Amino acid sequence: MTIDEAIDKLNDISIYFIWDPKGEEPYFEKYKTKEKVKFNHYQGIYTNERKDYGFDEVIEAATEIENVKILGKGRLRTKSYAFQIVNPVNKNAIAYKYKPPKDKIQTTLNEIKVSIESSSLIHSVAIIDKQLTSRMSPMSEYPQVVQINFGDKNPIDEECNHIINSFLFELENTYDLKFEFLDYNHPHPGPSFNINDFPREKEFNQLEVIARKISENQLPDYNTQAIELYLNSKHTDNEEIRLMLLYKVFEYFGPIVIKLETQEELAKKLSNPKVNDPDSEYLTSIIELVTKYNKRSNDLGMLKEVFKKCIDLEIIKGELPSYLSKTLRKKTDFTELKTRVAQSLYSTRNSIVHAKSNYESEGNECKAEELSQFNKFLSLAASQLIKWHKCLPKHQR
Template sequence: MTQQEKRIGEDFKNYLRKELKIEDFDCRCNKTHNSFYIYFPNEDLEGIEYEAENLQIYLNEISSLKFYDDYSKVTTDSITQKVIQISSNKNLNHLISLGVFWKETPEGFMIKIIDDPLLIGIGASISENYDHYTPPCSSHLAIEIIYPDSNSRLSDLKEDELIKIFMFELSHAHNISFEFSTYKLKEYDLDDAKIDFMQASDFVYNIPLEDYNYGMELFINANQRLSSDLQFMSYYKIFEYFAPIQARIEAFQSMKLKLSSSKVYNHDANFISSIFDLARNYDHSIKDSELVKSLINSAFDLVDLYDELPKSIHKKLKQNELKYNSKAETKDKIINELGMALYQTRNSIVHAKSNYDSKGYEVDLNDLPQLNKFMHKACFSIIKWYVSLPKHLKINIDK
């Protein structure tokens, strides 16, 4: 390494220590390669390696550093690093470390996914958004855009659009799901930590592992990082999967009672006609608009979860609370209208782009996050309900 190249590391270290007041920062030469080891506060003892030429690019821009109140990105005159989160296959992190996810646009913009984003590390260090478990630099991934010059920089809106175009292509090629994130350190809540610890202990010592069923897989998928509408659809798929089981159980029970009748050995036309009525009732119960209603208050405790519903649904149902001693007709009305609300909300999402005609039961998109809290708990209970069924009632259905 030449003296001029060594000077890059010294100048970079001095600027971060003296101008940016990151006193714990260090930068050391790699004697066997043309690179430097960067040491942010609370980072790994081995340091983060940067090539000398790359560090020179950041050094040239460092005086124009700009930080943002939402902690989503750090920019300079011609560089943007925006924090993202990604979920994908097991090879993703290795591929990112190799630097293979990059693209140069016709305008000469260089866009890529990077680990150990240096500018983000500076922002997290200055704002003290790091701890022992969340180092300021190595705990983040970012999209980096390098512009040819400051005059070619895109607006914030156009920059986000460019990132989404870039990620769209990668999502197709590598099955990547991503979302914008921040480098803001999550606040440590002692009360929440105690609850988490108690739940973890309860899981380890008291909760048995159940036999596998496909609903568990659906539930895991629904709890990935998804937009509110897609998450609702994922939870609704669990309702759709288990609802035919409950509908058949109810139909079989009704038929069993019918065949236990004293008239079975001395039947008349009315008795035979009533069997057809039962069949028609079953056909009605498995219509799309009726299907999920069979699960409500049968496969989960609606009274227990009623408060989890958005207030807008309470208003539509004209029922602010539900109790175990509420009248049967009140519960039946709520079950019917709640089932319709879930069904119509599903339709409004599926047909959003095809001039969907509102039926009045749909839940507003702004209320979906709260509705998903209800769906999360209801779906968990539904899966547990199925697990607890006697073996002869676990009717197989197609996925």
């Protein structure tokens, strides 16, 4: 594809933005004196973001949009890229909006590059191609996107979703960079002028350190279902739905925890010399192990084991809702506290899913006014659980 063919293609897909194609400048136009392409229709607060594009950039963008597919809320893929629109939430992430670090926020998973980009040309022309914008300046309508570059590999929808979700989970839970999903035609309104929201020098400096650390490490290959549930819990305003989504994270890993513990106990039994000449006592111990497994395999039993084995409660105890934190003492038995938390989660979940007329209170449910705080705590616990699972040897996951 030549540069003139590429420009013609991009202008053809942009025609629906222009009121008078004969009287107005085209969207993209080649300079007469230099090998650059200019974009003629920047608008509003983004007028200071004018950028010239190299010929290779424009040709690549025109080639990429031959195969655009929408994957979900604010998410699409092209021939060899995938994108997710995001909006910064906390100050470290907001610092990126105002001043991206010198080192790009990027990493790899299985040799596939994933990064945070500002005003990506390929993404911008893809949303023009699919008519996912109503603004005159889509080139900077969605300032930040997660971008996956598959290179020579063909992108698969499931892999796109997994890498984007893993990257956003890792940014939030390892580097304290919190981004939320945005949808098409609901762009971020632009820079915030609330002085309290504006990052300080500390956040800008921290962002530089974070960017270097991210680029030095591979992206962990987290469990697909768990991180999807976790991220979905972040994008609902209904606290009951949020709790149910977080509950499903614990529920998902419950059988794995029980299986590992049972295998460890069974291995101890099988290492006993009596295995070759079992007596009644030895056989009874095997039966007791099976009985113990069955008892712990119910929903409440699995929740208790998950908290007991996988959650470091001492680190996140400060986020407990008051009805649970009031029992904390200097010499708190955290094993007992984990049991109470698991019981409260189980009862609260039941109070939500069962009809109120049929549900009998256990007395340890989280009250409505503390549900938001309980969810903050559960979110931290779920993050620990997902990371615990990632650290297991592959044959045990």
